[in-house]
Every structure is written in structure tokens, then in C-alpha cells.
Amino acid sequence: MNTGGDRPPRHIMLVAGETSGDTLGAELMAALKEMSPFPLVFSGVGGENMEREGLSSIFPMTDIAVMGPREIIPRLPLIFRRIWQTVRHAVEAKPDIVVVIDSPEFTHMVAKRIARRAPSIPIVDYVLPSVWAWRQSRARAMKKYIRRVLALLPFEPAFLRSAGVDCVYVGHPAIHRVPEAGAGARFREVHGIGPADPLLLVLPGSRLNEVKHLIGIFGDVVKQLARDIPNLRVVLPTVPHVRELVERAAASWPVDVLVVWDETEKRAAFGAATAAMAASGTVALELGLARVPMVIAYRAEAIVGWFALSVLKIPSVVLVNLILDRPAVREYLQSRCTTADLLDGLRPLMSDTAERHRALADLDELRARIGVGGVPPSRRAAQAVLELL
Incomplete structure (x- = not known):
């Protein structure tokens, strides 16, 4: 679409923390560009796939794509620097919306801090953390900083709505990654x-x-x-x-x-x-x-x-x-x-x-x-x- 003419561009900030989130983010960016009635500009954190769709990552996503204490603990100073760098970018750039994608250990720390410092910026969470599996009380806490959740699994919306969180079921990207016939x-x-x-x-x-x-x-x-x-x-x-x-x-x-x-x-x-x-x-x-x-x-x-x-x-x-x-x-x-x-x-x-x-x-x-x-x-x-x- 994107036939906005003289309409001012809308700024969408996206934050992904690992390979799967980078793939999701790139697919979302491509769809946004195709469907948006106004021009879009992107910023935030992503990998190669999101950069191909037009994102200039504010630092290499590989800095935060770590898992487990042995990897995380030695890199905690760098990870916290990247959290604050991402938050500062949001506060200074004032995007129209922020989309955090998966990697909740990083992205939700970013989202909470953006919500405190710039509460007028709506924050969307793409890929619900597995709160139904681990910390079910966390769903209620998300109301304070997440405006909307985009759910991948069919049982997630009912669970979130019971906690008072706005949730839209969008479906899992794996649905459209099945092998072609032959x-x-x-x-x-x-x-x-x-x-x-x-x-x-x-x-x-x-x-x-x-x-x-x-x-x-x-x-x-x-x-x-x-x-x-x-x-x-x-x-x-x-x-x-x-x-x-x-x-x-x-x-x-x-x-x-x-x-x-x-x-x-x-x-x-x-x-x-x-x-x-x-x-x-x-x-x-x-x-x-x-x-x-x-x-x-x-x-x-x-x-x-x-x-x-x-x-x-x-x-x-x-x-x-x-x-x-x-x-x-x-x-x-x-x-x-x-x-x-x-x-x-x-x-x-x-x-x-x-x-x-x-x-x-x-x-x-x-x-x-x-x-x-x-x-x-x-x-x-x-x-x-x-x-x-």
C-alpha cells in the first residue's frame, strides 16, 4: 500500500533479541510496508533479516543473543548497557509505537523502562512470554507496560484476557513455513x-x-x-x-x-x-x-x-x-x-x-x-x- 502522499511518516521502533525474533520482525516489517496507508520509518534492534527490510540496528543483535548463566553472567555489563541504550533511543526518538519481539528477558526490561520514561508511547508485545507455563502472575503485571499482545498460539488470548490484558490472536508463523508440495x-x-x-x-x-x-x-x-x-x-x-x-x-x-x-x-x-x-x-x-x-x-x-x-x-x-x-x-x-x-x-x-x-x-x-x-x-x-x- 504505502500511498501516503504528503502524509507524514510514522515511526515504528522494533526490538528483537535473537534469530527467531529477527525473522518475525522482518516478516512484520514487510507486511507493515505493504499494508500501511502512510509512509513508515523503522528503528531499533534487529539482525540481518530486519536490516534487509530497512532497519538500521542501533547495535549488533548478537550482543544480546545469549542463553544460560555461563553466557549471560560474563556479559551482564554489556547487556545492561544495551538495555539502557535501547531505552534512551526510544525516549529521544519518540517513535509512534514500539514493538518488542520475543526474548522477554531483554525486551521486557526495555519495555518496562520505556513505559516509565515515555508512558505516551504504546508498546506492543509480539510473542507472549510463556507466562502460562512459568509465572502466571506475570500476565497481570504486563498490563502496566504493554498495550497489546500479539499471540501466536490459539489458547493464549483467553488466558491473557482473564488477566485483563488486550490480546489479538495472529497465528503462528510456522503455519506458513510448511514445505511446498513436492x-x-x-x-x-x-x-x-x-x-x-x-x-x-x-x-x-x-x-x-x-x-x-x-x-x-x-x-x-x-x-x-x-x-x-x-x-x-x-x-x-x-x-x-x-x-x-x-x-x-x-x-x-x-x-x-x-x-x-x-x-x-x-x-x-x-x-x-x-x-x-x-x-x-x-x-x-x-x-x-x-x-x-x-x-x-x-x-x-x-x-x-x-x-x-x-x-x-x-x-x-x-x-x-x-x-x-x-x-x-x-x-x-x-x-x-x-x-x-x-x-x-x-x-x-x-x-x-x-x-x-x-x-x-x-x-x-x-x-x-x-x-x-x-x-x-x-x-x-x-x-x-x-x-x-
Whole structure:
């Protein structure tokens, strides 16, 4: 759209803190530019994808894309400097609206401080922190500094409205990242993988710390599977900032490992896969919508993992299970994240078994519940932001 003529531009500040937020932010920016009735200017914090859409990040997003005490504690002085730098930018630039995207440990600290110093600036939260999972009282606290939440999951609006928080369900971007028809077959053909060859996706995460915790045990599982399944093929989708680590680890695996980092290749690999072994996170939903049976793993430093699981308010960390309201996907957390346990869950998914058929039926139900097709979530999110302008 953007046919504003002489209308003054509107300034939208966006703040993302890691790779997934950068992707969401870029999709939102593209939709905003297409749908806005007036010119737009952008500022804030983002990565390569948001910069391609016109954002000049006020500092490198990699400064704050950290996870776990070992990474966070040494960088606390830098992280706090970046928080205040972001807040100062908002107060001085006076944007018409601020959109904070995921990474609540950083973005909500920024949002609270902007709200105190510039209360007239509306703040939108894109991706609700998992308050329904950890700290349910936090939802009520968000009323003080968040004007509107853009929810990705169908059960979130009712939860937030019960706490008095304005919430618009926009849908999960994974809905529109399912592989195109025929992409999986083309992927196998291009990479010399036979139509009947068992193909395992290995996804150890996008954050350095989670990759470090999982890549070794995932490698042990692959080594055992390779002995059980002589024609096993492995694809390892990754992101640029952990690519070197995963390639170095996979070099010792007794199978040819295809490492992919391009988003189109990754989606095609999902369409080609027999099954997947993945770190807990959004990728479980992406796999589910692509109809890839999976096992999910989580491992962290002992005290961090113990604390995380002890305060959990939900029966599962897997979004597929929460949406279906049953344990459709096996999850292996902390002490249960062992080679033997992962193999026990993964083996039946690699061939034509009753377990695999049940898994596929569950994932078909997931696709029906969450909705595949329709208006893209990024456009729904853009509309919800433009309404506040």
C-alpha cells in the first residue's frame, strides 16, 4: 500500500533479541510496508533479516543473543548497557509505537523502562512470554507496560484476557513455513537420497549454549542408529552463528551428514524427512505442521534445568502436546535426556510401525486445529499494530 502522499511518516521502533525474533520482525516489517496507508520509518534492534527490510540496528543483535548463566553472567555489563541504550533511543526518538519481539528477558526490561520514561508511547508485545507455563502472575503485571499482545498460539488470548490484558490472536508463523508440495521429493533427488531411504533430521537448537549441551548426545544417538539402520541418511539444519560448532561435531559421526542453513533448504528437508530429533522450542511446532514425527530433548546446566522444571506449570514443554492437550510427542528432559531414552522413542518412528502411524495421525489433527492456509500471521500482526497507529 504505502500511498501516503504528503502524509507524514510514522515511526515504528522494533526490538528483537535473537534469530527467531529477527525473522518475525522482518516478516512484520514487510507486511507493515505493504499494508500501511502512510509512509513508515523503522528503528531499533534487529539482525540481518530486519536490516534487509530497512532497519538500521542501533547495535549488533548478537550482543544480546545469549542463553544460560555461563553466557549471560560474563556479559551482564554489556547487556545492561544495551538495555539502557535501547531505552534512551526510544525516549529521544519518540517513535509512534514500539514493538518488542520475543526474548522477554531483554525486551521486557526495555519495555518496562520505556513505559516509565515515555508512558505516551504504546508498546506492543509480539510473542507472549510463556507466562502460562512459568509465572502466571506475570500476565497481570504486563498490563502496566504493554498495550497489546500479539499471540501466536490459539489458547493464549483467553488466558491473557482473564488477566485483563488486550490480546489479538495472529497465528503462528510456522503455519506458513510448511514445505511446498513436492519440495521433499526434490530435496532427496538433488542430494542423492533414495525415495525409501530413512532420513533423520537432527536439530540441536539455534542458541550456542543449547547446541553445546545437546550436540554430543545427539551424536551418540546417530552413531547407534547408524549401526541399526545401515542406509541411514542425516540432515542437520542450523543457523550461521552455530554452524561451525555443529559441523565440527558432525564430522565424527559415522554417516554422511548434510548440513543446511538456507531457510528454503531447511523447509525442503522437513518435507523429505522420515523423523526428527530436536531441541525443545518452536521447531517442534514447525516439524509437526510439516508432518515429521519427532522426539524432543532439553538439557541445561543441572541447577538451571532443575529450577526450570520445578517451576513449570504445564504438563509438557512441547507446543504440539499443549495444542492437542495430550502427550502426542515424546519429550526427554534433563535426566531423561539420555542416549538410551532418545533411541527408545526415535527407533519406532524411523520405519513403518504402529507408533509412526499414530504420530502422523496426531500431526494431521494438529494441522487441522491450528489452521494451515488463510491470512499470513505477519499480515494479521501488521493489522493489529496499524490499528494502534
